[in-house]
Amino acid sequence: MNINNNKYFINIPYLILVITMFLDIKFNSIAIVLLFLFSITYLAKQRFNQRKYILIFSLLFFFNLLHVYNERFDFIVLESNLSYLIFPLIFFLKPIVNRRSFELILKSFLYCSIAMFLVLLFNAIYIQFFSIGNFYEINWFLFSYHDFVKIINIEPVYASIFAGFSVFISFYFFRNTNKNYFLIFIVILLLFQVMLTSRTPLVATFLILIISIFQTYSFKKSMLLMLLSLIIMMILVSLHSVSRNRLLSTFYGMQSDTKLSKNWGEDSGKLSDRTLKWDSSLEVIKRNPIIGVGAIQMKDSLVREYKKNNYLIGAQKRFDPHNQYLTETLSNGVFSGIALILLLLVPYILALRAKYILYSSFVLLIVFSLFTESVLYRQKGLVFYCFFNALFFSFYFLKSDKRLRLNNR
Structure with a gap:
């Protein structure tokens, strides 16, 4: 048996990587190395001329590896940014062109997200009712934000982005299969996001889901689904006091922006606190616009x-800065900031033109999330973005059979 043609074996390295995204960084790093070695060992020799385009695309990523930090090349920064290059290279060597493999990777990520939510939920219930022994008043902080995800050592924003992407995956499979349990998955994952109380990914997921609905169905049906989604979201948020208060604080933070900005010593948790970080970042950028101050400094x-x-x-x-665009510009200068925008803009335009809803939804979720968090500043966010961006680009745009492409939208 030719192992290279075994449809089950070739999926294993990808599935390991997807699973380890939810685990400790060291496991994820090992999985990246294994996937890279696998892509070299089982190099697909066909369609090399076609796959040259993903290599060209990866040069945009490579731009971020060419910076000098404090008059020296910092290998720690280089190691943390290798994902920009290694995943496009992996899918250049071994592109995913089989729909079954592509959807297996997506389903694995979806099921891992739901499993993560169940583990966190049961852990919070255990602490509430068995460790604390309080049967009369729920401690909502155990079911939200840092306390909720503490057991798996992941930042709430990354867990919320994972859940949001899983919502889009569920919608993708519902469109293609009409199986109602994917709608149940969407409600569960939205509840997960509400409990995580990370505002930007939550709002972005809901808005992008509505956009996807209007891109898929007729106007009348889309309006009905939008109203249903809005009602479900309002019910979920209203039942979770911490999430409700955080969303209200965002609104009041926007209203009191000027007042709070005059008192830099406060930290209210409102949106205004981020504007204080952004204002400081812009001042530093103005003094170092071309090459930045370096990631280390x-x-x-x-x-x-x-x-x-x-x-x-x-x-x-x-x-x-709690803003990836400012973080990139502050660290490496305006040209690096422009490169980051291109990395997001080019795939989004390509996906939008080709009507690949799942790909455009993924990119749009990242675009919104980067406004309020430096998502790509840590390995969790960087590996997630680079892997799935390269996967989508490889799967959607490296096919020679146009009819197969149309069937995989």
């Missing part, structure tokens, strides 16, 4: 700016 530069403006909590906690 980024936080030190921000701390000095925070102290200058009496933003004491920001200086004490050494906050990053």
Whole structure:
């Protein structure tokens, strides 16, 4: 038996990588190495001329590896950014062109997201009722944000982005199969996001889901589904007090932006706190627009700016900009910031033109999430984005059979 042609064997390295995205970083790093070795060992020799385009596309990623930090090339920064290059290279060597393999990877990620939610939910219930022994009043903090995800050591924003993407995967399979249990998955995953109370991915997921609905169905049916989705979302949010309060604080934070900005020493948890970080970041960028301050010195530069403006909590906690676009520009200059925008804009335009709803939804979720979090600053977010972006690009745009492409939308 030719192992290279075995449809079950060739999926294993990809599935291992997907599963380890939900685990500790060291397991994910090992999985990346195994997948890279696999792609070299089982190099697909066909369609090399066609696969040259993904290599060209990966050069945009490579731009982020060519920076000098404090007059020296920092290998720690290089290692953390290798995902920009390694995943396009993996799918250049071994592209996923089989629909069954592609959908198996998506389903694996979806089921892992639901499994993660169930583990966290049962753990929170156990702590509430068996460890604390409180049967009369629910401690909602155990069912939200950092306390909710503490057991698996993952930031709430990354868990929320994973859940949001899983919502789009469920919608993708519902469109193609009309199986109602995928609708149940969507409700479960939206509940997961509500409990995580990470506002930007939650709102972005809901808005992108509505856009996907209107791209798929007639106007009348889309309106009905949108109203149903809105009702479900309002019920889920209203039942979870922490999520409700965080969303309301965002609204009031927008209303009180000017007032709070005059008192840099406060940290209210509202949207205004982010604008304080953004203002400081912009001031540092103005002084170092071309080459930036370097990834290693980024936080030190921000701390000095925070102290200058009496933003004491920001200086004490050494906050990053909480905006990936500002983080990239602050670290490496405006050209790197432009490169990041191109990395998002080019795939989105291609997916939009080809009407690949799942791919465009994925990119749009990342675009929105980067406005309020430096998602690509940590390996969890970087590996997630680079892997699935390369997977989608490889699967959707490296096929020679146009009819197969149309069937896989």
